[in-house]
Amino acid sequence: MKKENTPDEKTCSKKWNNLYIRISNPVVLKIFIIVILLTTWTTSVIFSLFQYNLTIRKAEDEVFRMNQIVTEQTGNLFREIRSYLQLLDER
Secondary structure, eight states: OOOOOOHHHHHHHHHHHHHHHHHHHHHHHHHHHHHHHHHHHHHHHHHHHHHHEEEEEEEHHHHHHHHHHHHHHHHHHHHHHHHHHHHHHHH
């Protein structure tokens, strides 16, 4: 049994054919590829900059904490030396 196409099916079929022709156009494909490449490149640059800034902030924080530790240890050493010198002066 042969099924006849209704006007809606013919219109729909024509629309899909027109869409396929527009998408398969080499210019449209080139533009689509360029847009995808630019989007990928932009995303990777933004992610790289974010990672770079995060790494710099972490390094600065680590240096700051190390500076505090060294300052505290140096102060403790000077207090210990002062105590030893005072002990030697009393003898």
